[in-house]
Amino acid sequence: MSALTVRRTVTIVNPQGLHARPADLFVRLANQFQSTIEVVKNHEVVDGKSILSILTLAAVEGTQLEICATGDDAEAALGALCALVDQGFSPDEAAPPPRDGMSASTSDWNLSLDERTQ
Amino acid sequence: MQTFQGIAVSPGVAIGEAFVVDSEGFRIPRRFIERDAVQDELKRLEASVEAVAIQLEQYGQAVAVQLGEQYGAIFSAQHQMLRDARLQTEISSLISQRQYSAEYAVSRTLRRYAKVFQNLENQHMAERAHDIFDIEKRLLRELLGGKREDLAHLSSQVIVVAHDLTPSETANLNTNFVRGFAAEIGGPGGHTAIVAEALEIPAVVGAGAFLNEVSGGDMLIVDGDRGRIILHPDDATLASYRQQAEQQRSQAAQLETLRDLPAETLDGQKIAIMANIEFPREVDACLARGANGIGLYRTEFLYLGSGHEPSEDEHYQAYLRVVQAMNGRPVVIRTLDLGADKMGLSPRSENERNPFLGLRSIRLSLKNLAGFRTQLRAILRASVHGDVRVMFPLISTLSELRQAKVVLRDSMEDLDEAGIAYNRDLPIGMMVEVPATALLIDRFAREVDFLSIGTNDLIQYALAVDRSNREVASLYNAGDPSILQLIKQIVNAGDEHRVHTSLCGQMSSNPMFTMVLIGLGLRYLSVPPMAVPEIKNVCRRVSLAQCEAVAERALRLDTAMEVNDYLKQELLAVMAQTAESTR
Known part of the structure; x- marks a missing residue:
């Protein structure tokens, strides 16, 4: 097996950073590939297929991350993951941060009740 | 020996084993299993993870229908955390290598992650600890099932140790078995204080975070006169407190x-x-x-x-x-x-x-x-x-x-x-x-x-x-x-x-x-x-x-x-x- 490693540096662009939902999307996508995925922030290397590891990076908006993929489908994996980060995880990720008063477990989900009812 | 200073709310000295209660009233003892029980314990873990995964999926679907896809996604992320391969490996290895019970391994591992999150500087990120605690609770509920030990079913003399006790927990206590209370939060006039006073047992509340240090069965002294909680007391301390407790008993008898x-x-x-x-x-x-x-x-x-x-x-x-x-x-x-x-x-x-x-x-x-x-x-x-x-x-x-x-x-x-x-x-x-x-x-x-x-x-x-x-x-x-x-x-x-x-x-x-x-x-x-x-x-x-x-x-x-x-x-x-x- 050719252990091809490809890497690219990306910047977190969504205002909420790499929080639970984006991390969920990232890990789900990463797990669709055979390749080993690693995410690097300031020399800290974590498993890109582990949501808990990714969350411990606490990557906020503007953070630079290096994504490394190693394996047969490394190129495809890297392309897909970088695209996800570049587009801010989904179009509505660019929405403003939530208002105060939402419950703890929903507070970082980037939609407020107002938006939902609009 | 470790001493924690809190607020004395009910006088006297209690010496005994800790009974640790978390916010849901679970008791998570530090328990080890026999070597030949490891496979069974791993199966229990697996079954509990499966059960919780199904719950999260169902909640996610129900919430998505009621509130919208984005809310359902909360459970999707929790599901992802639960299934995290690293997490699963860590829990399993505590069971297979250290022979921890599944409950204890789950609790130890998830609390460690929660602590990492709580220490993150970014407030929104730090709140992910709630998700971790939520997963821990769900898993423990599955693992403990019917044999969950709660306050209403105590069967030996203990000192109840908790973050806080809810009014219904304190009201439903089996009072024959509680020797003292020690709580992380609360103050004089709170319900823990009132119940302790009514039961005439020593209590210290508002001692700050100390629960992570205590496991079920640890030796503990509650000094309800000075507001101290002493964990793993040394022999000298234990002897001096035993003497003090004895003195209090004879004084009380005199006042009678x-x-x-x-x-x-x-x-x-x-x-x-x-x-x-x-x-x-x-x-x-x-x-x-x-x-x-x-x-x-x-x-x-x-x-x-x-x-x-x-x-x-x-x-x-x-x-x-x-x-x-x-x-x-x-x-x-x-x-x-x-x-x-x-x-x-x-x-x-x-x-x-x-x-x-x-x-x-x-x-x-x-x-x-x-x-x-x-x-x-x-x-x-x-x-x-x-x-x-x-x-x-x-x-x-x-x-x-x-x-x-x-x-x-x-x-x-x-x-x-x-x-x-x-x-x-x-x-x-x-x-x-x-x-x-x-x-x-x-x-x-x-x-x-x-x-x-x-x-x-x-x-x-x-x-x-x-x-x-x-x-x-x-x-x-x-x-x-x-x-x-x-x-x-x-x-x-x-x-x-x-x-x-x-x-x-x-x-x-x-x-x-x-x-x-x-x-x-x-x-x-x-x-x-x-x-x-x-x-x-x-x-x-x-x-x-x-x-x-x-x-x-x-x-x-x-x-x-x-x-x-x-x-x-x-x-x-x-x-x-x-x-x-x-x-």
Whole structure:
């Protein structure tokens, strides 16, 4: 097996950073590939297929991350993951941060009740 | 050995094994399994993970339908966390390599992750710890299933250790097996404190985060006199505390001999020592210790223990039991004194930023008139069986007092219509615990039959201190000259209008204050049943003239520290003197 490693540096662009939902999307996508995925922030290397590891990076908006993929489908994996980060995880990720008063477990989900009812 | 400093809320020393309770009442003991049980334990883990995964999927779908896809995604992320391959490997290896039980391995691993998240600087990221705790809870619920050990099913003597105890947990305790309490949060007057006092077991609350250090079965000392929690005590400490506990037992036995003697000063002034109770069963302790009556019957646990608003008959049965047991001695029943938050009755939390200044107590009763009338009718019905008196808490304005009296009159009319007997002259009293009330006390005194000073709240409001906040708790001081001045003013107004004044806060159960309180003119002190003999003992060793001199001097001092030092010194002198003379 050719252990091809490809890497690219990306910047977190969504205002909420790499929080639970984006991390969920990232890990789900990463797990669709055979390749080993690693995410690097300031020399800290974590498993890109582990949501808990990714969350411990606490990557906020503007953070630079290096994504490394190693394996047969490394190129495809890297392309897909970088695209996800570049587009801010989904179009509505660019929405403003939530208002105060939402419950703890929903507070970082980037939609407020107002938006939902609009 | 590790020592944690908290707030002493119920005196005495307890030594025993820790029973750790988390927010859901789970007990997670540090347990090891046999080597040949590892495979079974791994299967249990796997099954619990599968079960929780299904739950999260179902919740996610239901929430997505109700609120929208984005909300459903919350559970999707939790699902992802649960399935995290690294997490699973870590838990499994604790089981297979260290032979931890699945429960303990789950708890250890997830709490470690939660701690990592809590330490993240970014607030939104740090809140992911809630998700971790949520997953832990779900897994434990699956793993422990039916054999979940909870507080209602204790079977050996333990010290209950918790972040906080909910009212329903404390109310449903199997009291035969609890030797002491130690809690991370809470303050004097909180429900843990009240229950500990009622059970007459030592308790320390507000000790800050220490639960992570304790595992079920660890040896623990709760020092309810100094507010200390000592984990894994060394032999010397253990020996000294055992001796102390023994001394306390023999002292208590000695004071028992005072039971049938009156609380009377050396120069013949009678003082009524009444008891504060919460549960009807406490009347036995009151009688055993020679209390002159019930000076404060708190009725909150009728509401908290059952989880619903009590019916008239539930109220009545509880009151009847107390009134009959006290056999003609006075019983002062205080109407509901709770915050709306504790009753699960609305108001939305954002409106209660300051629960102590919010919708509570008489304010709540006056908003929930149906419930208030139910309670008042029950009190009236009980009034034909003994010397019942009703008392309204947290009165802050005259119109509140008048309104409460109108509702009482309406309740009397209800009973008249139904042809049910009650005492038409039921004495009506009020708690004085708001400084505004103390300032206008002569006007209030005209409209009631008795006054009762609730020092816990009075001090908190007068000095603007939350006692359960460790940062400022030291400012909370019953000996503050301002408090003595307020008490004096209240007692004087009562005397002028010929209504008697009692004092039922924690201040009354501290023997250090007994002399100054008598000197300020108080003749009724209401204390926890446990403290009756000790306070009576002080009364019997002092003269009225001596107390008045002490009060006069204390009122002239400038600071709480001066007052406390002075009162301590006076008490010691009295105790030393009488010990001398009885020799």
